Amino acid sequence: xxxxxxxxxxxxxxxxxWLAEERRGDPAVPALxxxxxxxxxxxxxxxxMAEGSLFDRGLAALAIKxxxxxxxxxxxxxxxxRTTLPRFGASVPVDTAGMACIRRISATFKDAPGGQVLGPxxxxxxxxxxxxxxxxxxxxxxxxxxxxxxxxxxxTGFLGRDGMIEPAEFTGAEPRDLTREPLSLPADRALxxxxxxxxxxxxxxxxxYSTQRGYGRTHAFVGExxxxxxxxxxxxxxxxxxxxIGEVELTECETVNQFKGSRTEPPQFTRGYGLxxxxxxxxxxxxxxxxxxxxxxxxxxxxxGAPAQDEEFVLSHCDxxxxxxxxxxxxxxxxxxxQSELELVRKLRAEAEQARAARKAAE
Amino acid sequence: MSTAETVATADRxxxxxxxxxxxxxxxxxxxxxxxxxxxxxxxxxxGAVMVRGRVGGAGDAFNLGEMTVTRCSLRLxxxxxxxxxxxxxxxxxxxxxxxxDALMQTGRSTEIEARVLAPLAAEETARRSxxxxxAAATKVEFFTMVRGED
Numbered sequence: 001x002x003x004x005x006x007x008x009x010x011x012x013x014x015x016x017x018w019l020a021e022e023r024r025g026d027p028a029v030p031a032l033x034x035x036x037x038x039x040x041x042x043x044x045x046x047x048x049m050a051e052g053s054l055f056d057r058g059l060a061a062l063a064i065k066x067x068x069x070x071x072x073x074x075x076x077x078x079x080x081x082r083t084t085l086p087r088f089g090a091s092v093p094v095d096t097a098g099m100a101c102i103r104r105i106s107a108t109f110k111d112a113p114g115g116q117v118l119g120p121x122x123x124x125x126x127x128x129x130x131x132x133x134x135x136x137x138x139x140x141x142x143x144x145x146x147x148x149x150x151x152x153x154x155x156t157g158f159l160g161r162d163g164m165i166e167p168a169e170f171t172g173a174e175p176r177d178l179t180r181e182p183l184s185l186p187a188d189r190a191l192x193x194x195x196x197x198x199x200x201x202x203x204x205x206x207x208x209y210s211t212q213r214g215y216g217r218t219h220a221f222v223g224e225x226x227x228x229x230x231x232x233x234x235x236x237x238x239x240x241x242x243x244x245i246g247e248v249e250l251t252e253c254e255t256v257n258q259f260k261g262s263r264t265e266p267p268q269f270t271r272g273y274g275l276x277x278x279x280x281x282x283x284x285x286x287x288x289x290x291x292x293x294x295x296x297x298x299x300x301x302x303x304x305g306a307p308a309q310d311e312e313f314v315l316s317h318c319d320x321x322x323x324x325x326x327x328x329x330x331x332x333x334x335x336x337x338x339q340s341e342l343e344l345v346r347k348l349r350a351e352a353e354q355a356r357a358a359r360k361a362a363e
Numbered sequence: 364m365s366t367a368e369t370v371a372t373a374d375r376x377x378x379x380x381x382x383x384x385x386x387x388x389x390x391x392x393x394x395x396x397x398x399x400x401x402x403x404x405x406x407x408x409x410g411a412v413m414v415r416g417r418v419g420g421a422g423d424a425f426n427l428g429e430m431t432v433t434r435c436s437l438r439l440x441x442x443x444x445x446x447x448x449x450x451x452x453x454x455x456x457x458x459x460x461x462x463x464d465a466l467m468q469t470g471r472s473t474e475i476e477a478r479v480l481a482p483l484a485a486e487e488t489a490r491r492s493x494x495x496x497x498a499a500a501t502k503v504e505f506f507t508m509v510r511g512e513d
Contacts, residue, residue: 145502173423190418190423243375246430248414
């Protein structure tokens with residue numbers, strides 16, 4: 001029996017009104033400004049930009065406020081907003097070698113030219129709660145030193161000079177775009193990197209960790225991790241040349257992995273690559289490990305059946321907006337679906353009951 | 364392209380980039396409220412640009428994610444056309460950047476350079492230097508404690 005019903009408008013309106021009140025919290029406490037969120041919760045803003053796949057600090061801060069700090073909800077808001085924007089074009093690929101670095105470390109070369117620059121890092125903190133932060137107060141100005149001029153070269157460049165690491169493949173191919181066409185497999189590396197760059201940090205982290213524990217082992221070293229700003233240029237058709245339209249903060253991770261060589265390639269190191277918006281280094285490192293694990297086929301490695309080696313598994317499940325959309329829709333009304341399930345189970349039970357009665361009568 | 368044209372293009376690229384990166388409020392303050400007459404050829408429009416990276420930092424391009432951009436084109440009464448593509452969603456920013464782009468191609472370029480572009484460039488350099496100096500202070504100095512081979 002199918003019964004169409006409607007209703008709930010008043011309940012929904014009232015629920016949303018209460019949501020707004022709860023979001024605001026105690027009116028005696030000052031409301032959060034977007035500049036406070038962008039300035040003081042910068043790493044939350046960075047995550048929303050990276051996985052929302054839209055670099056705009058103000059919008060990410062607004063999304064976090066609207067979502068009451070639920071970052072996946074905030075990412076959802078950003079994804080929805082970006083679909084309303086006309087696309088002016090694609091940038092010239094950013095030059096990460098020319099990055100103005102605030103952090104640049106290498107786990108493989110102590111004396112890499114350009115040095116080990118820690119930047120504003122949580123590393124080497126004791127992870128003890130700092131109760132002084134519970135009280136508002138001024139912080140002393142951070143020390144300064146004479147900056148070294150010019151860009152810092154990529155660490156993998158030094159290995160590349162001796163042929164110790166595979167070269168970065170350049171074919172000049174136009175990259176496919178997940179925001180313009182549905183995911184189709186097999187994906188090339190460019191498409192995989194786009195999916196991972198906007199993929200869920202927790203999911204990509206878990207997969208990367210699984211490769212370290214032996215599921216699709218690739219034994220990665222962080223050849224280089226760098227954070228800083230790069231200029232973004234686009235070709236302006238009405239001018240006939242490229243101009244800079246702004247700058248974005250990026251985190252870039254290059255891993256160096258063992259490779260025993262193949263029939264066509266000598267033993268050399270191979271690379272995994274991570275690039276993300278904002279200061280998001282956990283995500284960038286995880287991305288580079290998963291990128292490397294997914295390259296098993298082109299490098300002639302064994303498929304061990306590990307989740308991180310399974311392109312379809314990784315790319316189909318790394319997007320937290322797709323995942324949460326499908327997961328959370330099951331809480332919405334399914335009364336009709338469930339009614340039919342109920343009918344079916346009742347019928348099966350009745351049949352089973354009859355069969356048992358018949359067996360008993362026969363005994 | 365002749366050398367003069369190359370220099371002119373390089374100069375224009377430099378000021379367009381500087382205007383794109385400028386704080387909208389600061390640009391507005393430097394430019395002042397007395398703006399020259401102009402006709403909008405393309406009213407300020409908010410959109411997105413897909414930012415691309417390179418695989419391994421040097422290989423093939425891939426799509427990293429988008430950024431918000433606002434663009435505007437206008438024509439001064441003299442017929443000079445100015446264009447702007449600026450980061451973010453501020454329509455006034457795009458309009459003012461396009462105005463400066465146009466004015467820089469007129470006889471007022473020296474004045475605009477001194478009044479608007481030079482302060483923007485100096486402030487940007489100061490901001491960048493302050494971050495670079497803080498980064499430099501976090502550079503690790505290694506000391507050798509014990510040499511194993513002795």
